[in-house]
Amino acid sequence: MSEEDQQVPPTEEDVKGDNTPINVKVVSSSGEEVFFKIKRSTPLRKLLGAYANKVGKQEHTIRFLYDGARVAQTDTPKSLEMEDNDTIDVMVEQVGGYSP
Amino acid sequence: MLQRFENHGRRAWLNEHRQNIVNKNLCSEADQTYAILGKLPWNSPQFGFDDCKPIHTLWRTLGTSWMNTSVIDAALEVINVKADVRFDLTSQTLIGHSDIITKLMFFFGGNIEKPKEYTSCDWLNNIRREVFQRGKRLLTIAHLGKLPAWKGKTKGADHWVPVGVDGSDLTFLYGDSMCGQKTPVMPPALFKAFTTWKSYHTSAEFTMAPIEITQQTDNTSCGPCALNAINCLAFPELDELAKPEDIACVRLRTLYNIISHVIDMADNTGISTASEASELTNWDDEDDESQESFKTYLHT
Numbered sequence: 001m002s003e004e005d006q007q008v009p010p011t012e013e014d015v016k017g018d019n020t021p022i023n024v025k026v027v028s029s030s031g032e033e034v035f036f037k038i039k040r041s042t043p044l045r046k047l048l049g050a051y052a053n054k055v056g057k058q059e060h061t062i063r064f065l066y067d068g069a070r071v072a073q074t075d076t077p078k079s080l081e082m083e084d085n086d087t088i089d090v091m092v093e094q095v096g097g098y099s100p
Numbered sequence: 101m102l103q104r105f106e107n108h109g110r111r112a113w114l115n116e117h118r119q120n121i122v123n124k125n126l127c128s129e130a131d132q133t134y135a136i137l138g139k140l141p142w143n144s145p146q147f148g149f150d151d152c153k154p155i156h157t158l159w160r161t162l163g164t165s166w167m168n169t170s171v172i173d174a175a176l177e178v179i180n181v182k183a184d185v186r187f188d189l190t191s192q193t194l195i196g197h198s199d200i201i202t203k204l205m206f207f208f209g210g211n212i213e214k215p216k217e218y219t220s221c222d223w224l225n226n227i228r229r230e231v232f233q234r235g236k237r238l239l240t241i242a243h244l245g246k247l248p249a250w251k252g253k254t255k256g257a258d259h260w261v262p263v264g265v266d267g268s269d270l271t272f273l274y275g276d277s278m279c280g281q282k283t284p285v286m287p288p289a290l291f292k293a294f295t296t297w298k299s300y301h302t303s304a305e306f307t308m309a310p311i312e313i314t315q316q317t318d319n320t321s322c323g324p325c326a327l328n329a330i331n332c333l334a335f336p337e338l339d340e341l342a343k344p345e346d347i348a349c350v351r352l353r354t355l356y357n358i359i360s361h362v363i364d365m366a367d368n369t370g371i372s373t374a375s376e377a378s379e380l381t382n383w384d385d386e387d388d389e390s391q392e393s394f395k396t397y398l399h400t
Contacts, residue, residue, distance in 0.1 A: 029202055029206055030206070031206065031214070031217075063151065063169075063170075065199055067222065067223050068199075068222075068223025068224070068226075068227075069150045069223075070149075070150035070151035070173070070197075071150070071151060072150060072151045072152040073151075073152070074152070087220075089199070089203070091169070091199050091202060092169075093168055093169050093170065094168060094169045094198075094243040094245055094258070095160075095166045095167070095168045095169075095258060096166055096167065096168075096243050096244070096245060096257075096258040096259050096260040096322055096323060097165075097166030097167070097258065097259075097319055097320040097321065097322055097323065
């Protein structure tokens with residue numbers, strides 16, 4: 001299990017108005033946790049990219065799940081009404097057909 | 101681009117079925133799918149779905165591609181929407197996405213249970229209330245890739261199967277498109293996850309019940325077989341199990357239904373989808389990285 005505070009690069013919107021950062025816990029399907037501090041208006045695709053980079057995976061092989069729903073590229077903590085210390089689940093994109 | 105497309109054979113596959121003079125049903129499904137593909141730009145977002153991925157990411161519905169989580173979940177979501185408009189079904193059945201099983205496996209499928217983490221997972225607790233308190237039937241599709249000891253093997257298989265938990269009939273539901281005439285046997289880890297999950301919320305005894313499913317005759321069709329089985333279970337009066345030779349129809353119908361839902365959602369929200377129609381030849385160019393990883397996947 002790894003626990004680190006990571007800072008996602010701020011966008012232009014971050015400097016405008018009230019955009020207090022929140023802490024987000026990203027949990028892999030095997031339970032490993034990585035902590036990020038992210039502005040409320042930052043698109044979660046950036047967090048996905050930062051997380052993928054951190055764990056050495058390609059972005060298209062994973063996806064985020066928040067409160068049981070898949071996260072869209074354009075979603076932000078604000079649009080999802082996320083709160084401080086909320087958890088995002090990481091799901092691995094699976095393929096299957098059956099191979100004996 | 102065209103050459104790459106031909107390599108993957110999706111256009112050829114679709115055109116082949118459009119010209120099928122023997123199987124009229126298949127020909128009709130192919131024509132309808134071809135027509136609806138022309139109504140959307142190939143990179144249009146999937147309106148109405150949580151992640152709004154571009155339409156072209158659905159390429160795994162066609163040809164003989166293995167289906168991935170995105171396709172399976174999009175198709176399950178469409179089934180759920182179909183069920184939502186019928187009160188008799190929504191009061192009894194809950195169609196969930198495949199991540200439900202992944203999370204249950206994480207919480208309860210391993211050697212060490214994780215009750216604390218489970219308790220804090222609100223969305224899964226909402227589902228368990230529906231199933232174990234309100235007696236609903238949860239239907240979804242599980243990926244057996246991470247489940248060991250399936251059919252006596254030590255390594256998991258890349259296989260989609262329909263599963264369910266019926267809080268009314270007190271049954272665990274399981275189907276397998278590769279079990280032949282035998283009764284399907286739920287992998288031990290999945291069974292453990294279900295029984296442990298159940299034991300947290302009820303002391304009632306649950307029994308196993310098989311899900312009827314078409315037996316696949318190739319090594320690519322477990323995804324469509326599982327989707328067809330869930331559809332038939334949810335809407336027994338509307339859908340029937342496909343014959344193995346008609347699995348292509350299931351693939352075409354799956355794609356048609358997803359795109360049809362996207363168009364409906366776009367219409368409802370006033371979003372125009374008529375900018376540039378899909379060029380089917382573009383379907384080879386999308387998701388190249390996934391394509392690569394898929395090829396790698398097949399060869400490892």
